[in-house]
Amino acid sequence: MNAARGFPAFPPQRAGARFATSWWGRAWIQxxxxxxxxxxxxxxxxxxxxxxxxxxxxxxxxxxxxxxxxEYDTVVRVEQLTDAAWxxxxxxxxxxxxxIAALLDGDMPHDLVEAAEGASVPLLPAVGDLEPECSCPDxxxxxxxxxxxxxxxxxxxxxxPFVLLLMRxxxxxxxxxxxxxxxxxxxxxxxxxxxxxxxxxAFAMGVPPLPxxxxxxxxxxxxxxxxxxxxDVAALGILAASxxxxxxxxxxxxxxxxxxxxxxxxRLAAGHDLPGERARGLDAAVRAWRFGGADGLEALETPWTPxxxxxxxxxxxxxxxxxxxxxxxxxxxxxxxxxxxxQLRYGRDGRWYPFTERxxxxxxxxxxxxxxATLTGQAAL
Numbered sequence: 001m002n003a004a005r006g007f008p009a010f011p012p013q014r015a016g017a018r019f020a021t022s023w024w025g026r027a028w029i030q031x032x033x034x035x036x037x038x039x040x041x042x043x044x045x046x047x048x049x050x051x052x053x054x055x056x057x058x059x060x061x062x063x064x065x066x067x068x069x070x071e072y073d074t075v076v077r078v079e080q081l082t083d084a085a086w087x088x089x090x091x092x093x094x095x096x097x098x099x100i101a102a103l104l105d106g107d108m109p110h111d112l113v114e115a116a117e118g119a120s121v122p123l124l125p126a127v128g129d130l131e132p133e134c135s136c137p138d139x140x141x142x143x144x145x146x147x148x149x150x151x152x153x154x155x156x157x158x159x160x161p162f163v164l165l166l167m168r169x170x171x172x173x174x175x176x177x178x179x180x181x182x183x184x185x186x187x188x189x190x191x192x193x194x195x196x197x198x199x200x201x202a203f204a205m206g207v208p209p210l211p212x213x214x215x216x217x218x219x220x221x222x223x224x225x226x227x228x229x230x231x232d233v234a235a236l237g238i239l240a241a242s243x244x245x246x247x248x249x250x251x252x253x254x255x256x257x258x259x260x261x262x263x264x265x266x267r268l269a270a271g272h273d274l275p276g277e278r279a280r281g282l283d284a285a286v287r288a289w290r291f292g293g294a295d296g297l298e299a300l301e302t303p304w305t306p307x308x309x310x311x312x313x314x315x316x317x318x319x320x321x322x323x324x325x326x327x328x329x330x331x332x333x334x335x336x337x338x339x340x341x342x343q344l345r346y347g348r349d350g351r352w353y354p355f356t357e358r359x360x361x362x363x364x365x366x367x368x369x370x371x372x373a374t375l376t377g378q379a380a381l
Contacts, residue, residue: 004060005166010152012052019049020154024108024124024164028157031125032142032150034350034370037309039316041140045147054148057156061169064153068134068145076146076153077131080169081121088119090178100179108161123164127350242268263294288364292353299345299353300364303334306346314346318373328376337372344372 020026036042048054048068055067062080067073081089092115093099102109108123116123132146142150156163162172223240225233259267269282270289288300330337335346343355343362351368354375369375 003171004058005163005171007057007059007156009054009056009066010049010052010155013050017050019046019151020158022108022158022161023110024113024161025154025157027124028164029151029154030370031127032130032147034127035130036140036142036147037313037316038140039313039320041138041142041144042147043320044144045142046151048144048148049151054145054152057149057152059153059156059163059166061166061171064149064167066149066152068136068148072134072136072145074135074143074145074149075133076142076149077133078125078167079129085121086170089116089121089123090175092116092119092121093175094179100176103161104176106160108164123168238268257294259294263297266297267294284361284363288353291364291367292347292349292351295347295349295351296353296364296368299335299347299368300355300362303336304348305334310346310350314352314372317371318376320373339376342376344375 020029033042053069054074055070057064057066063075063077065073065075092112093103095115096112099109099112102112113123122129130142130150132142132150134143134145136143136145138144140147153163162175165172165175225236227233266282266285266289270286284300285297288296290296292299328339330339330344332338337344337346341357342365343357344352345355347353347368349368351370352372352375353368354365355362356365357363366375
């Protein structure tokens with residue numbers, strides 16, 4: 001049974017104090033902010049968090065809670081992992097000796113989170129995973145009190161990633177003990193018994209997790225092939241390198257996206273510098289793929305109509321992030337907003353892709369951002 005952990009109230013912070021500095025703490029804030037459609041309440045929540053209007057925080061499995069403004073009971077609920085998901089997570093931690101040491105040292109390794117996601121164990125919350133509740137009369141989702149609580153929790157996550165694991169259902173001591181039991185020596189085999197494992201027991205074990213992918217600095221080098229009649233040896237080398245990249249992605253994410261023939265052609269050209277005729281006419285597509293993969297290519301080639309709430313949230317972010325009195329009014333058409341020589345295109349992945357005009361054609365201009373104000377050159381609040 002996991003006991004709740006209590007944390008004293010944060011005092012008022014100095015001007016310019018930042019919230020999460022760790023990548024997992026920023027991911028926590030991103031999940032909360034992406035759930036909100038009211039940027040004003042988020043801004044008030046940041047102010048409440050920095051001015052010390054949140055009381056002591058209690059973290060327990062599936063729940064964080066505090067009293068805000070000395071009178072409102074504020075709770076944010078987080079979905080707990082199942083026992084089967086915890087077993088898969090422990091498999092990933094035990095697979096690499098440095099993982100548990102990193103967690104105990106206050107670090108959440110990228111490769112651990114990615115491996116856990118590949119095993120269908122979501123450690124970090126996504127949009128909609130946080131459920132705020134508050135006794136205040138505000139109908140915001142989240143209200144300013146719940147937002148303030150989430151912002152302060154990002155400081156707790158910075159200091160101790162086990163806080164996130166406790167929210168997901170298990171505390172530090174329980175996890176360490178479970179890992180120690182896994183490291184215990186196995187009993188000696190019964191030499192007199194039957195050799196092997198019964199089929200029923202083997203099937204009951206389920207599918208084991210995939211091994212960790214190789215490090216990103218390990219580059220696959222295709223074997224040297226001797227020239228042969230009617231065989232394009234260079235093309236075979238490119239295909240072998242492509243297969244190695246796809247295998248890495250499968251190990252990392254547990255699945256491969258389905259690509260059309262055109263998308264796969266662009267992927268190959270973007271990743272392997274296809275020579276001659278293979279890359280001709282794909283300059284813009286290759287550039288889009290390098291910035292955003294299949295989503296970036298779709299932003300280049302396919303207009304679509306986003307949900308109203310997505311565009312309303314983008315308008316709010318743009319207004320809040322503009323330093324002048326009034327943000328510019330873009331020319332809008334479906335998912336495309338044009339600001340003179342700059343065009344922003346909203347992708348189905350929830351990010352805005354920048355394009356600049358060149359010789360009468362729109363060209364991908366950089367990596368996407370969730371906040372359109374960032375791409376217009378204004379400092380987002």
